[in-house]
Amino acid sequence: MNLKTRLNIALGACAVVAVLLAGLYMRGQLRERAMGEVQREAELHMEAATALRGYTAEHVRPLLNSDPAHFQVEAVPSFAATTAMTELHRRYPGVSYREVALNPTNPSNRATGIHAEIVEALRSTDAESVQRQTSENGQHMLYFAKPLKVKDSACLVCHSTPAAAPPAMLVAYGDQHGFGWKMGETVGAQIVSLPMTVPLERAQQSLWQFLAGACGVVLAVFLALNAMLRRVLLNPIASRHGELHRQAREDELTGAINRRGFLEAAESALTRAATCEEDLSLAMFDIDRFKQINDQHGHAAGDAVLREVVRRVHGRVRSSDLLGRLGGDEFALLLPDAAIEQARILCTMLHTTLQKEPYPHGEPVGISLGVAQWQRGEDLQALLGRADRALYEAKRNGRGRVTC
Numbered sequence: 001m002n003l004k005t006r007l008n009i010a011l012g013a014c015a016v017v018a019v020l021l022a023g024l025y026m027r028g029q030l031r032e033r034a035m036g037e038v039q040r041e042a043e044l045h046m047e048a049a050t051a052l053r054g055y056t057a058e059h060v061r062p063l064l065n066s067d068p069a070h071f072q073v074e075a076v077p078s079f080a081a082t083t084a085m086t087e088l089h090r091r092y093p094g095v096s097y098r099e100v101a102l103n104p105t106n107p108s109n110r111a112t113g114i115h116a117e118i119v120e121a122l123r124s125t126d127a128e129s130v131q132r133q134t135s136e137n138g139q140h141m142l143y144f145a146k147p148l149k150v151k152d153s154a155c156l157v158c159h160s161t162p163a164a165a166p167p168a169m170l171v172a173y174g175d176q177h178g179f180g181w182k183m184g185e186t187v188g189a190q191i192v193s194l195p196m197t198v199p200l201e202r203a204q205q206s207l208w209q210f211l212a213g214a215c216g217v218v219l220a221v222f223l224a225l226n227a228m229l230r231r232v233l234l235n236p237i238a239s240r241h242g243e244l245h246r247q248a249r250e251d252e253l254t255g256a257i258n259r260r261g262f263l264e265a266a267e268s269a270l271t272r273a274a275t276c277e278e279d280l281s282l283a284m285f286d287i288d289r290f291k292q293i294n295d296q297h298g299h300a301a302g303d304a305v306l307r308e309v310v311r312r313v314h315g316r317v318r319s320s321d322l323l324g325r326l327g328g329d330e331f332a333l334l335l336p337d338a339a340i341e342q343a344r345i346l347c348t349m350l351h352t353t354l355q356k357e358p359y360p361h362g363e364p365v366g367i368s369l370g371v372a373q374w375q376r377g378e379d380l381q382a383l384l385g386r387a388d389r390a391l392y393e394a395k396r397n398g399r400g401r402v403t404c
């Protein structure tokens with residue numbers, strides 16, 4: 001895996017983690033805010049109910065005994081408060097207010113299920129309020145409750161013993177329930193319940209909007225970082241790498257490919273020729289009596305001859321041909337898509353034209369060439385060996401010639 005891919009994966013992973021963490025944080029914040037809203041609303045409804053209850057206890061209950069022959073349920077504080085709150089909740093769908101007791105006079109006010117749990121919690125902890133959340137069939141509810149305590153001795157008229165209770169009440173509800181209450185006892189609870197689904201859905205919607213925005217921002221940052229990294233890190237590394245690669249395969253003196261680069265490129269050319277079933281030839285050549293040039297004109301003149309030979313060969317071969325300096329004054333020329341006859345013609349032309357013009361030291365220079373055509377199945381070393389033997393033959397037969 002290259003550096004660019006690794007950097008992109010690392011940046012991508014950071015971006016995903018950043019979005020996830022931001023999403024988790026935001027989810028917590030939005031849910032908390034939604035819960036806070038529901039709770040404030042519940043407290044408001046409870047305030048309203050408590051105010052109503054205070055009013056009914058003070059001003060409506062005295063009417064209870066105005067006609068001993070009839071028990072006026074409308075004058076019972078809990079009934080009056082609950083009825084008034086029910087009216088209010090017509091305008092707040094889903095919100096409800098109940099007053100329940102473990103042992104109520106009216107059996108329909110008996111605490112059951114979650115209501116009974118809440119009353120038990122209030123009785124056991126003596127807390128000023130409790131909250132419960134339920135989730136059923138996708139409907140989330142918040143229950144906010146305050147204890148119903150016997151604080152007023154007037155309550156005990158109806159709830160201590162049947163003997164003390166108004167006879168009309170006994171006629172209406174019997175003498176089995178709602179008795180035995182004691183001063184200071186938590187006998188039940190005022191409970192406001194509200195649906196949380198809408199605020200939670202709103203929070204979820206806000207979360208999706210936030211995540212979409214965060215993804216956009218993170219994507220923009222990712223692309224910007226990616227472009228910056230490419231400019232300040234990857235491109236310089238790639239060009240440095242390319243430069244090093246080129247330097248490692250280039251002959252410093254002549255600019256031709258060096259032995260290592262030539263052998264690598266020749267291996268690839270052989271593979272390509274085998275795959276495409278193409279011809280391929282290889283020429284090896286050596287400057288004739290190069291030692292003499294060095295000895296007579298100096299090493300620098302010899303260097304100049306080497307550079308000039310490379311320049312002249314490059315000027316006469318195809319761009320697909322590959323010239324390599326194998327060492328000293330020995331060169332190799334790879335000729336893709338060329339059979340031995342074409343190779344021989346080219347090498348003869350090279351041999352002739354290379355020595356036409358004098359070289360920087362003022363004299364012409366001759367070369368000897370050995371040529372071989374690649375045979376199917378033959379490896380590079382074998383091909384180099386045959387071309388080298390042909391070159392040796394050219395030298396042995398008097399130099400300045402092409403031998404195939």
Ligand SMILES: Nc1nc2c(ncn2[C@@H]2O[C@H](COP(=O)(O)OP(=O)(O)OP(=O)(O)O)[C@@H](O)[C@H]2O)c(=O)[nH]1
Nearest residue numbers: 286287288289290291292294299300302303328329
């Ligand atoms: N100026 C210069 N000379 C080099 C360089 N590398 C090798 N030589 C010399 O090239 C000469 C190679 O000589 P040979 O190829 O052995 O012999 P030659 O004189 O060319 O004789 P034949 O090849 O038989 O014609 C030696 O004298 C080396 O010192 C180089 O980079 N620059």
